[in-house]
Amino acid sequence: MSRSVGGYRITTDFTTAGGGQCRWAFAVRDGDEYFLKEFLAPTYPIPESPGSATTKERKLRKCEKFEEHHQSVTSALAPLSKTGGNLVTTRDFFREGAKYYKVTEKVDVTSLSPRMISREPVERRILVLLTVAHSLEILHRAGLVHGDLKPENILIKETAKGYYAAKLIDFDNAFFSGRPVPPEDMVGDPNYYSPEIFGYFNGGVTGERLTTASDVFALGLVAALFLTGRGAAFESVADAGRYPGELRGAGADCSTGLRRTARADALIQRMLSADPDERPTALQVFDGLKELRTEAKRTGGWPRETESEGPSTGRRLRGKLLEAAAPEPDAPKHAASGASGEGGRLRGSLLRGRDSSSA
Amino acid sequence: MNKSCAVCETLNPRRAFRCAVCDERLEDGTPASAALPATAEAGAPGGSVLSEASGRKTESRPLGELIGEYPWYGRIVIWPIVVVLLAVLLSLMAVWGVLGWLWRARWVILLLVFSFLVVLSGLAVLWESSVIYERSGVP
Numbered sequence A: 001m002s003r004s005v006g007g008y009r010i011t012t013d014f015t016t017a018g019g020g021q022c023r024w025a026f027a028v029r030d031g032d033e034y035f036l037k038e039f040l041a042p043t044y045p046i047p048e049s050p051g052s053a054t055t056k057e058r059k060l061r062k063c064e065k066f067e068e069h070h071q072s073v074t075s076a077l078a079p080l081s082k083t084g085g086n087l088v089t090t091r092d093f094f095r096e097g098a099k100y101y102k103v104t105e106k107v108d109v110t111s112l113s114p115r116m117i118s119r120e121p122v123e124r125r126i127l128v129l130l131t132v133a134h135s136l137e138i139l140h141r142a143g144l145v146h147g148d149l150k151p152e153n154i155l156i157k158e159t160a161k162g163y164y165a166a167k168l169i170d171f172d173n174a175f176f177s178g179r180p181v182p183p184e185d186m187v188g189d190p191n192y193y194s195p196e197i198f199g200y201f202n203g204g205v206t207g208e209r210l211t212t213a214s215d216v217f218a219l220g221l222v223a224a225l226f227l228t229g230r231g232a233a234f235e236s237v238a239d240a241g242r243y244p245g246e247l248r249g250a251g252a253d254c255s256t257g258l259r260r261t262a263r264a265d266a267l268i269q270r271m272l273s274a275d276p277d278e279r280p281t282a283l284q285v286f287d288g289l290k291e292l293r294t295e296a297k298r299t300g301g302w303p304r305e306t307e308s309e310g311p312s313t314g315r316r317l318r319g320k321l322l323e324a325a326a327p328e329p330d331a332p333k334h335a336a337s338g339a340s341g342e343g344g345r346l347r348g349s350l351l352r353g354r355d356s357s358s359a
Numbered sequence B: 001m002n003k004s005c006a007v008c009e010t011l012n013p014r015r016a017f018r019c020a021v022c023d024e025r026l027e028d029g030t031p032a033s034a035a036l037p038a039t040a041e042a043g044a045p046g047g048s049v050l051s052e053a054s055g056r057k058t059e060s061r062p063l064g065e066l067i068g069e070y071p072w073y074g075r076i077v078i079w080p081i082v083v084v085l086l087a088v089l090l091s092l093m094a095v096w097g098v099l100g101w102l103w104r105a106r107w108v109i110l111l112l113v114f115s116f117l118v119v120l121s122g123l124a125v126l127w128e129s130s131v132i133y134e135r136s137g138v139p
């Protein structure tokens, strides 16, 4: 337990809980508490490690790429990161032995599922989203795409005044707008991929089209989930796959679950546009949410007739609706390999996804 | 130092008065985690007097904000100062009648005295509001 890594004293056991590509623990340094993440891959070919010279050479190349990526993202984030804000950026990134480590400030997380958030008063639900949109806007202003925006990477914290604020974490998959990693190196959660990310995997879309708008798509899914507790539902389209991004890309209609809250519905619908150019920017989303919150504060909730619709209250969409982007908190995460089974749309290490990366 | 909003923990610029995200009034320079335990334990949304007071007590606040919050009229501490200074000014004016040389420099003197008066009133506002602030903890 009293092990030290890179000058950080580990205070808890390493765990893989909630992590896909890592083990993590809390640590202390100079009296401050930190979250320390140990990457399971890549591993650095130290002299004692097994493998032939060629294998070691290959591993080394991988590590160099990994390091370079992390350093560039970390230095782009550095001017944006201040302790205590809602953007939980990397404080330290280093290698010890064969393993890489990343350090961020520790967040005192409140265990609040999206469903529980959706039961909060409307203006508080919107406030959670506002804090996410604000963090995202800061990130986008720096030209960075988060690349893995999903509820698991939004930590909820109770604030001094008893409200809930969202802390945006995990910039491991971040990339500069229009300059993503090659499709085979891309990781993330297909449940939150935008249509153009799927296009990138299929080879139909170039990397330049993968911009900050991809995060806005994911934020649209998160927004629907936090506001309604169920998330957006997509019309099924033959041979289009099962993920929201695939379905939207194939022209599927979508219900946000906020049909009668016209303005909220319109905002989220725009965020979920198949065409990235039609999506609002993070700043526009932020402004839109702010207006909604002002309204919600004034009226004490959505106007009565606009309470989010229940599953049985008649949806616009006919046919089979897929409850997308709203996995039950305890439900096993989608196996990316399962997605490949559906038409083999996802290629390369997307297929490794979060599930096999822990292998 | 950035100001952390007690409602949503957004970091706002030092000079900001309201939070950019939630529009709540910002308490000056409160560290992100400072006022937490009292309110969180009490489970009282809106915060307790204790945390409000402790969040503000030791901090200095922009004059504009203080004046906005504590209008300088009607404050017992300021008026005596203003009255005394006005009395001094009037006496000076009386003296001018006698001393001819003062008359020639009257505008300079007037300007000096008025500037002094303004600065002193400002300081009084600041001092008085910080005292009241510390004493009550609640505006």
Ligand SMILES: Nc1ncnc2c1ncn2[C@@H]1O[C@H](COP(=O)(O)OP(=O)(O)OP(=O)(O)O)[C@@H](O)[C@H]1O
Binding pocket: A017, A018, A019, A020, A021, A022, A024, A035, A037, A088, A104, A105, A106, A107, A108, A109, A148, A152, A153, A155, A169, A170, A172, A354
């Ligand atoms: N700064 C932090 N403070 C406290 N807990 C944290 C912090 N960052 C992450 N966690 C916790 O650790 C878990 C794993 O972190 P993280 O999401 O960064 O790992 P990951 O391997 O990248 O996961 P994924 O592949 O799902 O994105 C999170 O689910 C969260 O509960």
